[in-house]
Amino acid sequence: MYRDPVESLEPLHHRQAAIRTLRVGMIGIGTVGSGTFRVLARNRADIAARAGRSIELVMVAARDLERAASIVGESVALTADAMQVATHPDVDVVVEVAGGTGPARDWVLAAIAHGKHVVTANKALLAVHGAEIFAAAREKGVIVAYEGAVAVSIPIIKALREGLAANRIEWVAGIINGTTNFILSKMRDEGLDFAAALAQAQALGYAEADPSFDIEGIDAAHKLTLLAANAFGMPLRFADAQVEGITALQGVDVACAEQLGHRIKLLGVARRQATGVELRVQPVLVPATHLMAQVNGSMNAVMVKSDAAGLTMYYGAGAGSEQTASAVIADLVDVARLDGVNAAQHVPHLGVHAHATNALAVVPRAAVHTSHYLRVPVHAVNQIQAIAANLAEWKVPVRQVALAAERPGMGPQVLVLTGPVEQGTLDLAVHALRARAEVAGAVTTLRVESLEG
Structure with missing residues (x-):
């Protein structure tokens, strides 16, 4: 046979x-x-x-x-x-x-x-x-x-290597796991909780029987590690990536994000800073009007900010037999064309910044500087200004504060969108906030990404 x-x-x-x-x-x-x-x-x-x-x-x-x-x-x-x-x-x-x-x-x-x-x-x-x-x-x-x-049908490695070869890359951000994007889309569109949305993803074949690699952010972190190596010429630093999945995400926060004009996406971010590179995967709020917020179902998208080209975005299927085959065969075509030329150009250029150790460092969690979303349960609706004032005492800039829409079985919730602040400072402020008498329970925090140029 x-x-x-x-x-x-x-x-x-x-x-x-x-x-x-x-x-x-x-x-x-x-x-x-x-x-x-x-x-x-x-x-x-x-x-x-x-x-x-x-x-x-x-x-x-x-x-x-x-x-x-x-x-x-x-x-x-x-x-x-x-x-x-x-x-x-x-x-x-x-x-x-x-x-x-x-x-x-x-x-x-x-x-x-x-x-x-x-x-x-x-x-x-x-x-x-x-x-x-x-x-x-x-x-x-x-x-x-x-x-x-990396991103199945999206030729993002080729874009970084060839299309953007003249550029200094400032940051790369991507929805690079189709399973979690499907789950988050269902939580938003149908009001499902995480467990119900995951069950639906498994029934439709978007999630494995053991979905841990996807829902805990590990799969996205693997891909982000490769993107960062190509974007910044840094070693593969998967062990140093800050990884948070969506297993603890509550449906109330998906709804509250919508109320504030945002959507929640599991985003992989690699961003160049003066002290190194941020390397992180976590659920974040993205403005609902942003193109990245329109990436739904199992689709993937990657956005790149570079100095000459500016903002570019790449969109396509995040899974599939022939979709992945398309990328595999594109690589075979490259091998067929380039067999015999300098192969060092076809692996991440490790050590290219060996003379500048800061360029190879991964920025620690406490030093990551972003805006944030907070959901603070309170005992009474008139305590909204007290929450904002307490954050201001800790030098946390408050851009927007509101009461969450009423939900059955849930007391009043204060919603806050902050300005950019270091994670370490926010952590201290939230720790102090939880000890205040007007706070009725655990404070939920998520990062906010504007994805602007």
């Missing part, structure tokens, strides 16, 4: 050497892998014309060989040993779409050691082991490409 790779690849190599076909070995043939095979086959002529040569899938590693054979047919060699794909002499580039951070690291490093280029959609692998992988790739002079690991 399927060809043995050892017996079948060598004749294929000799047969196609004259036309310099780029020979691809793929590890994994699940959702992304099968989509990649379909798009390669369906658009073969267009892809070859754009790449300058044919790109052919010649070998696949899969756990279930029968299933793999039903997808790729008899023209592709199959093996259950992923390392065979990673090291086979007749494979030019390895596409790793199996996922995970353990075995995938070994496969990718083995491929690099054997002089093969690598394309991957595995953001967790790169966020955790990227420094090691990119260093190995630079040593061997091969390309590691990963457009599909």
Whole structure:
């Protein structure tokens, strides 16, 4: 039913050497892998014309060989040993779409050691082991490409590397997790609480049975780490990212944000500061009139502020088989075009700012300077000015203060939008506020992002 790779690849190599076909070995043939095979086959002529040569899938590693054979047919060699794909002499580039951070690291490093280029959609692998992988790739002079690991159908890595290559990047901010964006959209549009919105996302296939990586912000932080490396030339600093998911977000705050003319989004932000780079993922309020607030459902969007181009925004699907395949194949086209040129340009330029250590530092949480939203439960509606006055005592600028619309079973709530203030200062003010007699419970705080130029 399927060809043995050892017996079948060598004749294929000799047969196609004259036309310099780029020979691809793929590890994994699940959702992304099968989509990649379909798009390669369906658009073969267009892809070859754009790449300058044919790109052919010649070998696949899969756990279930029968299933793999039903997808790729008899023209592709199959093996259950992923390392065979990673090291086979007749494979030019390895596409790793199996996922995970353990075995995938070994496969990718083995491929690099054997002089093969690598394309991957595995953001967790790169966020955790990227420094090691990119260093190995630079040593061997091969390309590691990963457009599909960041924002699926949005070519944001290419935009940062090529379209904005002349620019100094000031900040990157993105809705880069489709699952959480779907949940937040449902909480706003249908008034669902978090648990109900998550259940709906799982029923529709937008969330996994164990959605922890998505709803706790880890997936977005993996992607943000890669964006920051490309935007600022900094090392991959996933362990230093400040990560907060949406599991504690209450429906009342989604409604209160709307009352104040804002919407809540899980946003990844990488922002250049004088002392380093902010690297954070958290639910934030965005003005309801802003383009980022209009990104709904499972869609993704990334906004970039740079000195010459100004504000640019990129929008597209945040998940999907062929959507991810589109990014994977775009990377393959780049490999086909650039095979033999300086591969160091196709990994984040680590160490480019080694002479300026501040540029590589991650700004600590207490030093992050943003506006904030506060929801303060009080015993009586006439205590609204006392709350504002107390914040002013702590040098927290108050831009807007209002009473929340009445909700069944909930007492009066004072809503505050502050001006920009350091997180450390706000934390002290909120701690003092909670001790005041007029405050009737825990104070909820969220950051506010204007996303202005």
